[in-house]
Amino acid sequence: MAAVRYAALIAATITTGLVSGLFYGFSVGVMPGLRASDDRTVVEAMQRINVAILNGWFLLGYVGAAVFTGLALVLEAVSGGGGGALVPLVGAFVAYVVAMGLTARVNIPLNDALAQAGPVERIADPAAVRRAFEGPWVRANVVRTLLCAVAFGLLVWALAARG
Template identity: 75%
Template sequence: METARLASLIAATITMGLVSGLFYGFSVAVMPALRGAGDRTVVEVMQRVNVSILNGWFLLGYLGALVFTGLAVGLHLADGARAALWPLVGAFVAYVLAMTVTGLVNIPLNNALAQAGPPDRLADPAAVRRSFEGPWVRANVWRTLLCTLATGLLAWTSVVTAA
């Protein structure tokens, strides 16, 4: 049981770190870089990103963070490792909240951007950009903060269980 607990915690920390890093990268590099780009360019780039990100590697991290953190909670609970339980539950809750933000804000905005059509055929690319960019960036900051919190709590769990 100890090996399974440790393996699930390591897998949760790695996958959560990957998702945190992805959202952080958008917050500090991708979206600031696009801020200076033209409206059609922003629409086109984000439409392409929203299609290309849906791949197995992304899903391994995104869904893996949920599954492995949940597994770690369950295994620590079953094994009576109570000291590690609160940071694990906190990490799980923080990630579920991040996924909720994604599902309620980012995904609908991505879908609306896709439905806007090809960037070269948009009558008002500035309006499409305005309806997408600000809300998406704000939601991504929340996802980044929540996932970073979850990663920190998972790291803290490693400290607590090692003691």
């Protein structure tokens, strides 16, 4: 049972770290790089990214982080939680679920609206589409990046507590 608890915690830490890094990359590289681009380029690039990112590898990390963290939390709680990992696991799970909720309430609807705008060459006012998307999406991404970084740090703490 201890090996399964440890494996779940390692998987949670790895997948959460991957998602945190992905969101961080958008915060410090992708979106600042696109900020200097024209409206049509931003809209088209994000439309393409939003399609490309929906793949099994992304879903393994994104959903896996929640599943593995939840599993690690349940296994730790069932085992009595005497190793000091329970509190950081609870915090990590809450932070990651809040990040998922933010993604579902803000980022995904913005991505969907961007897709509904249609092919970039047919958009009459790409500046308006960009304005409606970019600011809110970037702000939400920064918050979910911070939440995922907190979750990752708490999972590292839980790993250290497990020894």
